[in-house]
Amino acid sequence: MTATATRTEAGRRNGGRRLVDRVARVRELGIVVALGVLFGVTGAANPGFLTYASLRDILLNSAIVALLAVGQTLVVITRNVDLSVSSVVGLSAFGGALVLADNPGVPIPLVIAGCVVLGAACGAVNGLLVGVAKVPALVATLGTLYAFRGIDYAWAGGRQVNAADMPEGFLALGTRSVLGVPLPALVALAVLLVAGWMLGNLRAGRELYAIGSNPEAAVLAGIRVRRRIVAAFVANGALAGLAGVMWAARFGTVDATVATGKELDVIAAVVVGGVAIFGGSGTVYGAALGALLLSTITSALAVLRVDALAQTAINGALLIAAIVLDRLLALRVAAALRRRRFRDAR
């Protein structure tokens, strides 16, 4: 082989790698671009969309789903799924609200901690069912979706807690801003950064990816698969518990039906955010951006006066578009890798 040929070969190799890198990052970038276009178009049609109040609303609305999407990502990366999050949110929201309403003197941080622990306990139930009893996650968490909601109904017994029953200081947490940014959004951002760092830089985080990427190989590599899966579910449960208190503080009115059906919004956000539903790849940043994108779309459609019924259909279409795009990209990458391997072989 001549020197030039060697050089072009090396160049092609690099080209191949660049392509793969680019595609790997393209999901987060793609969402950012989609968000930009969405804001641009909607803002052009109705400048009111870009005001501080409107943007603040979008952040507030997406904070809870983003928080849940971060938690869900931890589970989905391990090739599992947690459908029960909405029920955990409901349980935690009602529990927290009830304690605050019945015991006016109780310290608020204690209630928040209690809700997180309650969520973690629910997550532990899921984790044990999936990780230890080996029940498929889809079935196990579908079961606990009903079970937790059932406990919520039984506990509430038709009761509703209103804003007037809860201390002012607690409700303020749901709407207060720090430096112009709503507190729930800051909490979600902090959780996002911590979770993102842990997944990228801790052995435990990398092991979650390994488990989702090839479960059998994870066992052979000596990873404590069971413990890690339980931990992922517990963390997700704890975040759902936190999301529950945030819900109570933000909306003030809490009954046993809180957050019903939210699990699908969360999974949609995770998938749109580029987390592979069969595990092994994706980031919490993508998932959080996915949550932001979906709630921005909802707001934009409202601003553009699209029929509320059509909004649901549009959300569904976007979800399918995201998955189709994902699939096409995956095929492109696989073909590129195949060709590159072939070239290298020669």
Place this chain on the structure above:
Amino acid sequence: MDQTPVLSLSQVSKAFGAVRAVREVSLELFPGEAHALAGENGAGKSTIVKILSGVHRPDSGRILLDGEPVEFGGPADAQRAGVAVIYQEPTLFPDLSVMENIFMGRQPRARLGIDRRAMRSAAAELFTRLGVHLDPDQPARGLSIADQQLVEIAKALSRQARVLIMDEPTAALSGQEVARLFGVAKALREQGCALLFVSHRLEEMFELCQRVTTLRDGALVAVDQIAGITPDDLVRRMVGRELEALFPKQETDAGEVALKVRRLTREGVFTDVSFDVRRGEIVALAGLVGAGRSEVARAVFGIDRWDAGSVEVDGRRLRPASPTAAMAAGLALVPEDRRQQGLVMDLSIERNIGLAGLAAVRRGPLVSRPAERALARDWAVRLRLKFVRLTDPVNVLSGGNQQKVVLAKWLARRPSVLIVDEPTRGIDVGTKAEVHRLLSELAGSGVAVLMISSELPEVLGMADRVLVMHEGRLVAELDRADATEESVMAAATGRSAA
């Protein structure tokens, strides 16, 4: 040797359901010694490897570490005890980078989490030691089988093990890569590491090892000093009978071309593959794992689409990507993985046999159970299937009998071209000979047989002609007379001029 073995097995047995995979086997691994484990497929070698590595727990018998009994609750325990394993099938994480694959669970840490720079340089150092050029940051997805195997080797080396177990580490490697691996293995041996080496390539055992333990049908046959025996002795111990009986190949006269493949290409998988298979002929498709043999078979049968080229059966061009068209033209494919692709494991024997030939047992739009049963009984007898009732699910049968059911399913269609992919993988020696006899008879009756096989003795013993693939290309065509272990391996590893 009067040292204590680092790791040893004492009278270990392990059964999977009714199959006794390993029966009262003892094995001693000494520091500074390379020990070979020989035996045919299904002799229990992989089970031994998995017991030593903590994947399986023995039903009875003991594992001794430095002479003390231990229990391995899982691979993590074995790893802590200093056992590293290079598995036969690469066990990588496709979504993660090569360096993370090597150091998963043991990534170098700095004050703030994983130290990527240290991990990258450690991986690069390992690759230098192995003399290969792999990018530590590249994802494992898309690596060739050989490169995956090299990552596995790097992973095992990085563990600084006291015991290194290699289960067929060289199956996918080129001669040069094997030489490097052996260089590293010998260095480890001299540093006092105990090696257990499992391979089908006898010359490699003789090059690397000092002692050899031979297994047959799950039982220990002999422990020999390598210096004291010849390869022929070893084969006799492994097979337990004369080799010829295993390959009852009848001489047949090749008839007309039944399967004609021309310039078949599937981008990135195989390129420009052309060959003929005549009636009455057994043509073997040999090559290393990942050379593209099964992929060619899948494309010919219409499971995968091809990008260029043509396939003709009995002179008629086949519609691409249509298994239905392939079946109608008289093609049959017995796939590589019978549990996943060949059988419906929970369905009865008779239903499995009737599955591909439903048209033959049809009465109007319905399947006739009596006709299905008669068909199944007929083929079960012809193939000497060992069963209790035809209504039993196939998962109660042994591997060899399951393979016969797959064969029966396709033979019931009376194909003119039969493609068999690894027809005797994981089945016992006795049934193996029966499958060979059957293939030979089929060829004798005028069926064109294309046999994909990774077992060289099978290729050499059964085939009238041998086609060899390497990295997606057909690199050699050898007549029965010219095909030797050396000539086929040379072509398969890309060493031949062709």
